[in-house]
């Protein structure tokens with residue numbers, strides 16, 4: 082652990098922009114961020130010890146670097162907290178580019194599913210893949226995330242839908258993230274779909290739910306999963322089934338989060354509030370009652386605007402209503418091969434502003450502090466301030482706005498994780 086006492090400073094930054102605090106930010110506070118022009122940051126033993134003006138930095142630490150201090154030039158650049166991607170499905174095999182084009186040619190999701198496409202095809206490919214192959218895919222997706230500024234992410238199982246295949250996905254996450262700069266928090270999602278072989282009748286489905294509750298979730302919890310998730314949706318798992326799966330997860334020590342009100346107003350948001358979920362995700366069809374329930378119980382709304390665009394839904398989650406109701410909003414990629422194939426949070430941040438009407442400041446909070454809070458790590462990550470881990474992203478631009486204003490390119494030039502420079506001028510160092 083010789084790195085423990087390392088010092089890394091980022092000097093002469095054009096600017097710094099960060100939300101502040103150790104809790105999720107909601108309402109008008111979601112858009113209140115700290116901006117410093119002419120900034121500097123100091124990270125010692127992996128943690129931020131200074132974030133302020135260059136002048137104040139020089140007053141406290143002097144102009145010249147101390148022996149052993151790493152100095153990163155921030156000239157012309159803006160420092161932001163490391164991005165946190167709070168909803169991904171990265172352990173998968175097989176692509177669905179054909180159905181992407183079929184949708185553009187007029188086929189519906191239902192027609193694609195009836196001809197063997199959709200999630201079922203990803204399940205088949207993922208079940209057939211070796212652990213080594215899945216591990217390599219996880220690693221390459223984490224590499225891309227890092228180059229786009231993500232320093233922590235959540236990742237789900239849910240393409241196995243049987244015990245051994247779900248465990249294989251989880252192990253691919255464990256092996257693929259070993260020694261990787263991106264921290265991965267794992268979610269058990271055997272309740273992503275009803276497996277094809279269990280769709281014959283109600284009894285078969287009930288038997289699969291029993292298997293999820295009694296065998297698969299305990300096995301995934303034992304190997305390091307931290308959250309339990311379910312696709313609570315008309316035609317997938319109804320409210321009672323979702324409640325059962327989430328409760329079973331809770332009794333193995335997993336924290337509930339769920340896919341809620343994505344395609345129909347089923348009441349997933351209310352279920353999230355009732356069960357004490359940390360996050361309810363998607364929420365395109367959330368009702369007024371759902372918004373009120375979430376606001377009362379402090380559930381974070383994790384919104385996935387890239388999915389709305391990718392599926393050409395002509396609809397987004399009502400982000401402005403959620404913020405007005407005092408619900409903290411996070412934004413994530415939903416990275417998966419069927420409904421949102423991107424590792425880039427800056428790309429999704431663009432859709433959060435243009436599509437959902439978030440301000441740039443609200444969007445920054447959504448992909449940093451609030452996303453960290455939805456993973457239970459707001460005390461440690463999600464902002465640039467003393468006591469937080471030294472996760473900092475530099476964009477090669479004079480102000481925060483360029484994160485989304487200059488769209489369709491990767492604005493990230495440098496990434497620091499736990500006080501170590503891991504991406505420099507767009508190139509991976511470690």
Ligand SMILES: [Zn+2]
Nearest residue numbers: 168170340415
């Ligand atoms: Zn999802």
